[in-house]
Amino acid sequence: MNFVRFFCVGSSAGVSLLKKSGTALLIALCCLPCIHGQTTSTSSAAGVAASAEAADDLTDLSLEQLHDLSISAASKHAEPLFETPAAVSVLLPVDLERAGSSSIAESLRLVPGLHVIEALPDQWNVGVRGGNGIQSTKLLVLVDGRSIYDPFYGGVLWANAEVALPDLARVEVVRGPGATLWGANAVSGVINVISKDARDTLGGIVTIRSGTEETTQAHVRYGAQLDSNTWIRVYAGGASTEGATGQMSEDPKSGYQEYRTGYRSDTVLSADATFTSQFDYLNSRRTIDGDTSSMQTASFLTRLQVANFAGGEMQLQVYADYAKEAAGRSDLGGESSITAAVNEQNKDFDVDLTHHLHFGVHDFTWGGGARLTDNSVQNTENLQMDHPRLETWLVNFFAQDEVALAPTLKLTAGTKVEYRDTIGWEPLPNVRLSWIPNARQMFWAAASRAARAPSRGEREVLIRTATLPGSDTSLPIRMELSGNENFGAEMNNAFEAGWRWWPSHRFQFDLAAYEFIYDHVRSFDTIAFLDPGPPANLVYRAILDNDASAQTRGLEASWKYRPSDGWELNGGVSRQAASTRNMTDNPIVAADYWTPDWLWHVGSWWQLPHEWEFSSTLYGVGRTPGANLPGYLRLDVQLVYRPRPDVELSFGVQNLGDPNHSESITGNALPSTEVRRDFYVRAQWRF
């Protein structure tokens, strides 16, 4: 329901840590001075007596703002996101609509500090706070609390993180480590894509989008009430992209197709308990220069939320996940490119428990979980794993307490302790301080430790990356990339601080600064030896190690301004820099710490007469010093016609000013396509 719940309890329901501590504060304040009739400005937003005289004029809010206000008496601030001691952004469906986003990954451009790259048709790379290689290794992405992370690649396949816009509740983005609540791999950020409760998606909706880039998307959903306390929705959708200009060839036979289907049901068991179940299936196929790879994923998730359980709120979540990937070809660079087909199957079974309660001035959250992963990769001539099939356990416990040290000062301290087969026991602590002098501004600071666990590939793989034929005077040469069974976790010690200034409902400003110190970072040692064969080969093998280190630091700002009822502006800017030590030049690896020096965007939305709306967003990406790539600008515009609440028609252009540009920062090292200007039409009908 609001960000703070996500951050503290890890789900979209349950009352937040900070809201509860706000109540504890209110009691602490009122028990003494209330008889004397004293109240401070921090306590005026809550409490029955104060509400009639609170200065807030809510008629000043936009419809979307009203929709999100919390009426829980436990909130000190009707918008609890304000109190969170972390760099957090929330993207609402209206933000995605106005930006004309056709996918969740694309909409992340609206968050400062996030670098979004469209690498292939429907394949995105998202980097948070510096570094954006192919994998987004340090970013934890969740859909309704379920982790989207491929353990073989150690990265995120964004097609799995899609929720169609009509069914999306919001996207919560935490920039910075979230390891204490989310565990290893939440190193540079956590993104939680949250879908709507089935009670909020009743009725039918059909959406079709078609563009000149020959991208077509279609989605159908129908929701209904099954009985007096169960609601359900069912959906089906697909997308197809044909042709794109490749960096390596102009072959028009590049494209992407996907089909999805699934359901979600919510059952109200009692006044305090809700049960949710969800199933999602995705089947996708990508063709690059004639080679085809495919992916199928299916997941089933159940969640039980109880509001009055042993003095607090409890959530129990169980899910099972299956993914099957067949990669036709992965081009790993070099002069003579090699096909390394990867056939992988992955199964996950995960159980998680969270309990949140408060006593005295403490707001306490604790819990734990376990995940069993069964991953198998088929050995081929060019790619071999030590264990074709591996079962791994991941077990964790966490506890976090938020204490009100003084009426306006709160300290949060907590830790997660994780056990993984690959890295043993790992403590992941964090401590946060927030100072909230009044209802208009707050300051926060945090220090935390996070770990990026090694992927299966990094520990076991042996890949033949290139072969060069021999000649009269030299032997044939073979280039290899080898994992290391001792490859350990990359660590991040992070220091962050921020300031939030929300002087009115019409203007909000957020500022955050960070310094990340990475240790035990992925590096390579190269050895050379003679393989007698037959046939004899000279072998150059690069072996993974943890000898590099890196630092990234930066400043991020975002703002929203609503000058009048029919005009809204928003924007963000971030400046970041990264430095590395002992890092290879290989772009596939080094790109993890390459970052554009500036990222900014500014957007405007106008309500025009007769039910028309116009929005435009300008994005700027600065040059990437590490890769020596130039920056680029991108302009998206959109006109929307909404004659009635059930019909909507949009016309827009993405990348208006530029016929095409490349966004990928790994250059020729990996397949990528150029992003082209796209004229699109989108129609939506509710029934």
Next chain:
Amino acid sequence: MNAFPTSSFAKARRTLSVLALLAALFSLSRGAANDVGLEYRIKAAYLYNFTKFIEWPPAPAAMSEAPFVLGVLDADGAAYNIIKESLRGKSGANGHPIVVRHLTGLDAEASACNQIFITRSSGLDGAQIRKWLDGQPIVVVGETTGFAEQGGVIGFVLRGDAVHCEINLAGAQRAGVKLSGRLASVARLVHETR
């Protein structure tokens, strides 16, 4: 009212009322109790927004300067007071000042309203309201469960601790009003059950 009662009975009563206040604050902390005052201020803000996002049939020329009348059908008057206070001095679309009236039933005074908010405490059911409406150009907004499905135009729904809206397009059509597409971003459409 004497602010400082001196009799022992009055002292005991004052102590009790202070304790009651503390108890009320404690009970706020325990469960998911909602701030009712804030709830009605949010609903008042929605009602204000509805005047801008709904188009009523054009009024006769003599009435073009008339204020916009919002009636609140409220048994005990608490909601009416909050809404009246929230909308004091506000104007709707085209600058018509908004006037908030307290209604006690679906009577002639109610027929003079452009928009009526029917609170939970009024105890009316959907069939009665629909029968009385009979094509009048009035937008009825309610907050009981299933209000929109029973024939009202807009219903408020509490989802968790936020106030959301449900819209019934058929009801809007009968009243002859046109709803703006913008409402789709905060409301979901429902179909009438009959």
